[in-house]
Amino acid sequence: MKRARFFGMIAAAGLLAAAALVIVGQTKVPPEAIQSSVVRTPDLVERAWALPVAATFARDVTWQSNGSRCGPASIANTFRSVGEEETTESEVLDGTGMCWTGFCIIGLTLDELAELAQAKTERKVSVLRDLTAEEFQEHMKRANDPGRRYIINFTREEIFGAGSGHHSPIGGYLEEEDMVFVLDVNENYKPWLVERERLFSAMDTLDGDKKRGLLLIE
Numbered sequence: 001m002k003r004a005r006f007f008g009m010i011a012a013a014g015l016l017a018a019a020a021l022v023i024v025g026q027t028k029v030p031p032e033a034i035q036s037s038v039v040r041t042p043d044l045v046e047r048a049w050a051l052p053v054a055a056t057f058a059r060d061v062t063w064q065s066n067g068s069r070c071g072p073a074s075i076a077n078t079f080r081s082v083g084e085e086e087t088t089e090s091e092v093l094d095g096t097g098m099c100w101t102g103f104c105i106i107g108l109t110l111d112e113l114a115e116l117a118q119a120k121t122e123r124k125v126s127v128l129r130d131l132t133a134e135e136f137q138e139h140m141k142r143a144n145d146p147g148r149r150y151i152i153n154f155t156r157e158e159i160f161g162a163g164s165g166h167h168s169p170i171g172g173y174l175e176e177e178d179m180v181f182v183l184d185v186n187e188n189y190k191p192w193l194v195e196r197e198r199l200f201s202a203m204d205t206l207d208g209d210k211k212r213g214l215l216l217i218e
Contacts, residue, residue, distance in 0.1 A: 029160045031188075037160045038192035039179060048181040048193060051172030052146045056081040063187040065089055069099060071108035071167045073185040074151045075117050078169045078217060082149060086120045095119075107165055110153045110213055117217060129213035136200045139214060140173040140180055151215040152182065158202035159194060165207055167215075 049059055057077065064073035072089040080087040086094075093099050096119055098112070108116065110127055118125040128139065143150050150170040156163025171181035171191065179193045203212050 029156060029163045029188075033160050033162065034189055038194045040192055044174065044177065044179070044193055045191070048172060048174060048179075048191075051174075051181065052144050053081070053149065054171035054181055054183070056146065057169075057171060057183060061183050061185060061191060062088070064185045066103060067186070068104040068107055070185050071104060071113045072099065072116065074167045074169050075113070075120070077183065077185060078149045078151060079121065081169075082123070082217070084121055084123075092116065092120055108167070109207055109210070110167075110215060111210075113151070113153070113167060114215055117215065121217065124216075124218050126216040126218075127213060128216055129211050131200075131204075131213060133197070133200050133204075136203070136214075137196060139216075140170075140196055141175060143170050143173045143180070147218055149217040151217070152199070152203055153207065153212040153215070154199065154202035155205050155212070156202070158205065159198060165212065170214075 048054055057080070062073065062077055062080075064070045069089055072092045075092045076086065076088050079085075079092070086092050093116070096116055098104065098108070098116055110129065114125050114127045131139070139150065142148055151167055152170055153165065153167050155165050166184075166186070168185050169183045171183045173180055173196070174193070177193075178196050180196050180199050181191065181193055182199070183191045203214070205212055
């Protein structure tokens with residue numbers, strides 16, 4: 001019994017160490033890189049918040065509780081915008097067995113995020129993966145449709161020069177400027193605008209043996 005408890009403690013310590021690595025990966029981007037890598041021009045940000053989908057978030061993004069829980073935080077924020085009941089990380093995770101340590105060890109994959117979302121809503125949840133640049137653009141054009149919500153899985157490295165994989169809701173698309181409004185759930189980053197092609201490049205990367213992509217809730 002003592003041996004089993006000992007090995008259980010070792011396993012738990014290993015899980016927490018892995019979670020710590022995820023948190024470090026999410027927070028190691030210097031503040032100056034965060035500011036210089038994306039667009040936060042006041043007039044463009046104001047226009048972005050006025051977009052039909054972004055407006056449903058009421059300029060209120062609830063930040064992820066730690067660096068590994070961007071996925072559950074993204075679902076919680078998205079659910080709030082469409083009037084679902086589960087609008088906190090804890091409510092989204094409750095009863096699913098996911099992230100039971102308080103951390104989503106090494107983060108959630110896009111498929112795991114879809115499973116988590118579908119467990120808490122009767123809405124249709126779809127994983128959109130292996131998209132071409134043209135297909136991604138068509139989806140961004142539909143990101144202003146109030147009946148649709150997108151969560152994007154991307155790597156920060158392609159945009160900020162450092163960092164790891166991340167999930168965040170998409171607030172909309174400024175088509176004239178060809179910029180996407182990302183409602184980043186990490187408080188260090190906060191919402192930002194970025195050129196569609198750059199965001200596509202950050203999404204069109206591997207997470208393990210599968211491409212990252214979009215989660216569509218409709």
